[in-house]
Amino acid sequence: MTVTLADVAARAQVSPATVSRVLNGNYPVAASTRERVLKAVDELDYVLNGPASALAAATSDLVGILVNDIADPFFGIMASAIQSEIGGPGGRAGGERLAVVCNTGGSPERELTYLTLLQRQRAAAVVLTGGAVEDAAHGAAVGNKLRRLAEAGTRVVLCGRPPAPEAIAITFDNRGGGRELTEHLIGLGHRRLGYIAGPEERTTTRHRLEGHRAALAAHGIEEDPRWTVYGRYDRRSGYEATLELLRRDPSLTAVVAANDTVALGACAALRDSGLRIPDDVSVAGFDDLPFSIDAVPSLTTVRLPLSEAGARAGRIAMGREEPPPGGIATVRGELMVRGSSGVPRVG
Amino acid sequence: MTVTLADVAARAQVSPATVSRVLNGNYPVAASTRERVLKAVDELDYVLNGPASALAAATSDLVGILVNDIADPFFGIMASAIQSEIGGPGGRAGGERLAVVCNTGGSPERELTYLTLLQRQRAAAVVLTGGAVEDAAHGAAVGNKLRRLAEAGTRVVLCGRPPAPEAIAITFDNRGGGRELTEHLIGLGHRRLGYIAGPEERTTTRHRLEGHRAALAAHGIEEDPRWTVYGRYDRRSGYEATLELLRRDPSLTAVVAANDTVALGACAALRDSGLRIPDDVSVAGFDDLPFSIDAVPSLTTVRLPLSEAGARAGRIAMGREEPPPGGIATVRGELMVRGSSGVPRVG
DNA sequence: AGCGTGACAGCAAGCGCTTTCTATCTGATG
DNA sequence: CATCAGATAGAAAGCGCTTGCTGTCACGCT
Known part of the structure; x- marks a missing residue:
């Protein structure tokens, strides 16, 4: 069998209690004893039994990070940053924490499943990233889960997700960013702007689109319903949606995409249609992912x-930083004007 | 307090044992009893205590996935695919598994730490992805850990990592891909090729470079040591390395990068230096990440x-598929010839 | 000398679940 | 009608660790 605490205790000639205390460092132990124990641990190559420890102490060192799509750098970058802050020592002394990222694939059911799994593991904290699905039933279910998690002592934080009463939230100002972006294009002279939105039922999608429309409205531009196409947050979707937009209205002078990946697909579609960027059509993205600056021309976007x-x-x-006042912090995006947006062709 | 098995048992008027059996579905329980139990579970909103269960059953439903850089789609895509195969029912009935991805950041210590953490959690399986660090001490330490994990019943699989005696491996033929890529360039007429390698101590780096050199050697091209620059696997590194290569030898007609991200940086550097791709300099990447086809010109690479x-x-x-014979499967890459590589300028 | 006071160390009672072994009941069988 | 197999259900013994409480010393004080 595997080595247990008792084995270490026997070897070090102390009681299991003492070994536990040495390992947790939360109780005075004589230096000489500690050394003896540590030596035994080392010699036996002892590894703590996580489940047993978690059961007895009623706490765990697991931290869950939920993302919609782990293959998308948008989430990868956030997950990486979150994880880097979690790895280090935390509450319990010597507290190595296991930060785990869970890929929901944007599916509400999987989101719920993971939340339950995390609850089952008595996770120390959970961070949910990215837009939420706008469905009353699901929203309530998630809210419930979050409340239960919080009740059980799990810290719940939302990152890049709209605020919820059950948790602390760091939210992106998608609406403001969307508005600023479109205002930039309007400022350049564009009046006929296509919009490639993300999946219809996502908050991120809705907010960015609302910002876009607010800008149009503010400048007295009446929106043509043909100018909006919904799709997924991927390149393919951007490609196809652009062709569709072009079919519906070839006179568009700008295409605003739900995010950078989609914008890249849009660029490809425009190029394949023989249109130049930005001479014939301007393109704008959102997020400013690392590759966006390398597009040719480089992408105008919101960072x-x-x-x-x-x-x-x-x-x-x-618990290493105070939550923002009111439990909500809104983070603004920054407009990055680059080569993909320009003055529209005359006509 | 939280709801326990005993609470459910009391409510359903059965013994805790019966509740456990209903939940695990591994023992005959009368339909009527089962229903009563399920109803109680539902009413009390009971969630199994993972640690307690893992402790008693001496198994866990955790599966670890180790990646070098979660913000890099290379790993994101692999992790996503691995996770999608793990989410579903596995060994234990109703077996929802918690697939967790751990970001080592390429650091050997963190790799080891995560391995220990997973061992501590008695993970059901561990998948290590991406190149390994070439350091005898660290290699031995990892080997040891893997052996111990395997001994404890954890299934260990390597994916995109060189084979190790302690585990089953799905390996990429980086050497072959590197060779094929460079042969393609040589075939176009290139004779002076710069190479931007990854971090020096990684297996992936070494293998791709070896393939490159093998191609050069096979065609009687003597390599100039100035033609190789080492860097990181990121865009910035590609940008800087390219400027360095150009400084060392402005007559280079092609730049081969360690991966697509680096290649993108290389393209940017070339463009900023006033060089056209591929007219003045050809560029090639490796991996064929989704954005590579959108580069302008689209990237020649190895998929x-x-x-x-x-x-x-x-x-x-x-355990849902037979391991490959010998425990090792080598997966070949596919040369994708696209716009970034062309016939070198004369001279 | 007597005793309060720290500083350590150990005992033992769980933590909430799984699982072996045993008990009970129901039909079916001869 | 006695007997036995089969099908369920329960009792209880842990799984390996944490921790409240109880010693046990060795000092230093009055």
């Missing part, structure tokens, strides 16, 4: 401080 | 079947 927000969420989850 | 390999590793880890 979201993913790393900073993630790091902050991680620190709050570890 | 690695990340999803397929990950899925397979996941299935093997879950």
Whole structure:
């Protein structure tokens, strides 16, 4: 069998209690004893039994990070930042924590399943990232779960997700960013702007689109319903949606995409249609992922401080930073004007 | 306090043993009893205590996935594929498994720490992805850990990592891919090729570089040591390394990068230096990440079947697929010739 | 000398679940 | 009608660790 605490105790000629205390460092132990124990641990290559420890102490060193799509750098960057703040020592002395990221694939059921799994493991904290699905039933179910988690002592933090009464939230100002972006294009002279939205039922999608529409409205531009197409947050979707937009109205002078990945697909579609960027059509994205600056022309977009927000969420989850007043912090995006947007062709 | 098995048992008027059996479905229980129990579970909103269960049953439903950089789609894509194969029912009936991805950041210590943490949690399986660090001491330490994990019943699978005696491995043929890529360039007429390698002590770096050199050697091209620069696997590194290569030898007609991200940085550097791709300098990457086809010109690279390999590793880890004969499967990359490589300028 | 006071160390009672072994009941069988 | 197998249900013994409480010393004080 595997080595147990008792084995170590026997070897070090102390009681199991003492070994436990040495390992946890939360009770005075004579230096000489400690050394003897540590030596035994080393010699036997002892590894604590996590479940047993968690059961007895009624706490765990697991921290869950939920993401919609782990293959998308948007989430990867946030997850990385969150995790980097969690790895280090936390509450319990010597507290190595196991930060785990769970991929929901954007599915409400999987989100709930993971939350239950995390609850089952008595996770120390949970960070939910990215837009939420707008469905009353699901929203209530998630809210319930979050409340239960919180009741059980799990710290719950939202990052890049709209606020919820059950948790602390670091939210992105998607509406403001969307508005600023479109105002930039309007300022350049664009009047006919296509919009490629994300999945219809997501908060992120809705907020960015609302910002876009607010900008149009503020400038007295009446929106043509043909100018909006919904899709997924991937390149393919951007490609196809752009072709569709072009089919519906070839006179569009700008295409605003739900995010950078989609924008890249849009660029490809425009190029394949023989249109130049930005001479014929301007393109704008959202997020400012690392590859966006390398697009040709480089992408005009809204930079979201993913790393900073993630790091902050991680620190709050570890109780290492005060939650923002009111439990909600809104983080603004920064407009990055680059080569993909320009003055529209005359006509 | 939280609801326990005993509470459910009391409510359903059965013994805790029966509740456990209903939940695990591994022992005959009368339909009527089962229903009563399930009803009680539902009414009390009972959630199993993971640690207690793991302790008693001496098994856990945790599966660890180790990645070098979660913000890099290379790993994100693999992790996503692995996780998708793990989420479903596995060994234990109703077996929801918690697939967790751990970000080592390429650091050997963190790799070891995570391995210990997973061992501590008595993980059901562990999948290590990506290149390993080439350091004898660390290699031995990891080997040891893997052996211990395997001894404790944890299934260990390597994915995109060189084979090790302690585990089943799905390996990428980085050497072959590197060779094929460079041969393609040589075939186009290139004779002076710069190479931007990854971090010096990684297996992936070494293998790809070896393939490159093998191709050069096979064609009687003597390599100039100035033509190789080491860096990190990121865009910045590619940018800087390219400027350095250009400084060392402005007559280079091609730049081969350690991966696509680096290649993108290289493209940017070339463009900023006033050089056209591929007219003045050809560029090649490795991996064929989703954004590579959107580069302008689109990137010539070697496609690695990340999803397929990950899925397979996941299935093997879950015992749902036979391990390959000999415990090692080598997966080849596929040369993708695209716009970034062309005939060198004369001279 | 007598005793309060720290500083350590050990005992033992769980933590909430799984599982072996045993008990009970129901039909079916001869 | 006695007997036995089969099907369920329960009792209880842990799984390996944490921790409240109880010693046991060795000092230093009055």
